[in-house]
Amino acid sequence: MSQSTRRTFIKSAACAVAAPTIVPRSVFGANAPSNRINVGFIGLGNQSKVDLPAFLENDDVQVLAVCDVNTGSIGYRVPEDFLGREPGKQSVEAYYADKSHSGSYKGCAAYTDFREVLGRDDIDAVVIITPDHWHATMTIAAARAGKDIYCEKPLSLTVEDGKAMVKAVREHKRILQTGSQHRSNDNMRRGCELVRNGRIGDLERITAYIAENNFTGPGTSWMPMPVPKGFDYAMWLGPAPKAPYHEDRCLYKFRFIEEYSGGQTTNFGAHSLDLAQLGHGSELTGPLEFTDAGSEWPESGSLFTTATRVAFHARYADGVELICETRPPGFGARFEGSEGWVQVDSSGVHASPKSLLTSVIGPDEFHLPVAVPGKPVTRYDRVSPQHVRNFLDAVKSRQDPIEPVEVGHRTATICHLGNIAMKLKRKIKWDPESEQIIGDDEAAGMLKRPKREPWEI
Ligand SMILES: NC(=O)c1ccc[n+]([C@@H]2O[C@H](COP(=O)([O-])OP(=O)(O)OC[C@H]3O[C@@H](n4cnc5c(N)ncnc54)[C@H](O)[C@@H]3O)[C@@H](O)[C@H]2O)c1
Structure with a gap:
């Protein structure tokens, strides 16, 4: 997400604060709630600038929650980027506000502890974009909680972590996409x-x-x-x-x-x-x-x-x-x-x-x-959305994704x-x-x- 887009998000999110916590149907177009994939994001730092919009652009996705241990700060890869839990929540709410008739939306929860995201029955899938040392613990907990998982690359911190992740995902019959989008x-x-x-x-x-x-x-x-x-x-x-x-x-x-x-x-x-x-x-x-x-x-x-x-x-x-x-x-x-x-x-x-x-x-x-049959993509900036779409299709079909x-x-x-x-x-x-x-x-x-x-x- 460019700086200016993010600023627009945050600006319109500020106007949305007083709005009731409802999901306008128009936001999700023709997608009935039963066809919708409710998603929670864990880790709202540098790579969330790519992954969050890639999920949001899908009409059959609703981002219900974000989670980050950082309330919000600068100091990421691009030093002036202001990222973390609150900016993440504001980005989500501003996106849906932009799409709604009323121009307002409030319905994305924000957590510090990822276990609260996993504890929500209404969340179908989580996107793990935390540092690598968290990937195994979070993936295994998510699989046990019955969530499908988009886990950023590299999948693991160690070989044994990776083996345990494979075991948990298969044991609990979850869909996991590794975030190697290329x-x-x-x-x-x-x-x-x-x-x-x-x-x-x-x-x-x-x-x-x-x-x-x-x-x-x-x-x-x-x-x-x-x-x-x-x-x-x-x-x-x-x-x-x-x-x-x-x-x-x-x-x-x-x-x-x-x-x-x-x-x-x-x-x-x-x-x-x-x-x-x-x-x-x-x-x-x-x-x-x-x-x-x-x-x-x-x-x-x-x-x-x-x-x-x-x-x-x-x-x-x-x-x-x-x-x-x-x-x-x-x-x-x-x-x-x-x-x-x-x-x-x-x-x-x-x-x-x-x-x-x-x-x-x-x-x-x-x-x-x-990745998405009939719709090949070679544009560099469209590769992550393509990889995400492949994951969403896998969540629906229950067939393995591309990675x-x-x-x-x-x-x-x-x-x-x-x-x-x-x-x-x-x-x-x-x-x-x-x-x-x-x-x-x-x-x-x-x-x-x-x-x-x-x-x-
Ligand atoms: N697919 C790609 O091309 C690509 C590109 C960049 C990064 N990544 C991957 O994404 C992951 C994150 O990298 P990044 O550059 O976004 O790092 P980052 O430090 O910019 O962001 C990570 C975020 O996770 C948060 N976090 C840390 N521990 C947490 C916890 N316990 N619960 C919730 N949030 C927590 C941090 O506060 C931070 O905001 C890494 O695994 C990295 O390899 C993938």
């Missing part, structure tokens, strides 16, 4: 289909691109800071170890601290390695070995602790080499084969020979699913194993069947992290 981009699908249908000959090597760190942090000289008013820091930390507050620990920048995230390895790997798996056709398995290839890490004692340069190599059972590196263009995957190459990135599909770009995939060849829990878990697993190999600076052997590290107890111990009470899974 899977729903038709350019990515097209590029991966070319590879899957042998247009570049035998696949030999895949390169997954990772972006450089976009913040450097305070280095080793950081000092604890007072917790800002309106920010529930204990609930932000949740399952993570106790740690003194610092502004660079929390909003957006958590992704550079190992307790909460896997750095750019998981942040961009959840997109680029996801495409690597899609083009390779190994979405429910993974490589057998992982080796550091010159990764770099911050100085000991720094607040930021994740890799400053990502570089690892892996190898699949069929001999295909996987290279994952901090390297331009920073997002996407390149597939090299015996007869050419294909690259998918934010600028589209590229190939050599160029004739591949117009090569038609015949009806009897292999086809990957289209179900197992696939998101396997992509995250590659990121985590890459991090372990880079951290230990030695080769890690992985059995994708049993999902165990072979012959290395120290590395195996890194597949799991303790969670603080009462957030164990």
Whole structure:
């Protein structure tokens, strides 16, 4: 959402304060209440600027609740963005007010504790956009509460978290979409289909691109800071170890601290390695070995602790080499084969020979699913709405969405194993069947992290 749109939202929300708490039927068009998906948002920070409008634009969605431990503040990825629980609620109410005849709407509840969202019988699905260290606890609790789940990428903080998420989602028969939205981009699908249908000959090597760190942090000289008013820091930390507050620990920048995230390895790997798996056709398995290839890490004692340069190599059972590196263009995957190459990135599909770009995939060849059949999308800003629509259709059909829990878990697993190999600076052997590290107890111990009470899974 642009700054000006958000300002319009907040302005019109302010006029709506005195309105009664009713849902005008006109807001939801032809969609009868029984056909409507009631949604709660958990985490109203940076990525909610993309995900919230992507849900709101659907006439068969009603956002009933938002939840954030931050009442509202600046200090997110775009420093002047004012985000959190209250701005989130205002955005939702302003959106519905804009669509209503009366021009007013009040009916979005705001919570600090996500368990209150999960406790509401009238909420069908939750959107989890919190830092990665919360994904497993919240997803599992949501599955137990009978909610369908759109969980942002990377799906997990650790491999064991991911396994537990798969188990809970399947046990409770929930729909889960992993928020790796580029899977729903038709350019990515097209590029991966070319590879899957042998247009570049035998696949030999895949390169997954990772972006450089976009913040450097305070280095080793950081000092604890007072917790800002309106920010529930204990609930932000949740399952993570106790740690003194610092502004660079929390909003957006958590992704550079190992307790909460896997750095750019998981942040961009959840997109680029996801495409690597899609083009390779190994979405429910993974490589057998992982080796550091010159990764770099911050100085000991720094607040930021994740890799400053990502570089690892892996190898699949069929001999295909996987290279994952901090390297331009920073997002996407390149597939090299015996007869050419294909690259998918934010600028589209590229190939050599160029004739591949117009090569038609015949009806009897292999086809990957289209996120929204009959409505392919390649515009970058329409990819998330497409991915969300795919989720909503899955909620209704009870068929898996384009990136179900197992696939998101396997992509995250590659990121985590890459991090372990880079951290230990030695080769890690992985059995994708049993999902165990072979012959290395120290590395195996890194597949799991303790969670603080009462957030164990
Ligand atoms: N799909 C994408 O392209 C994409 C892009 C950016 C971020 N993401 C993912 O979205 C997630 C959030 O990232 P972000 O950049 O929005 O971070 P952020 O810090 O900007 O926002 C996270 C929000 O969650 C809130 N929060 C933390 N703990 C909470 C809790 N216990 N209950 C309720 N709210 C809580 C924070 O206060 C914050 O407002 C991450 O997993 C990230 O990887 C995905």
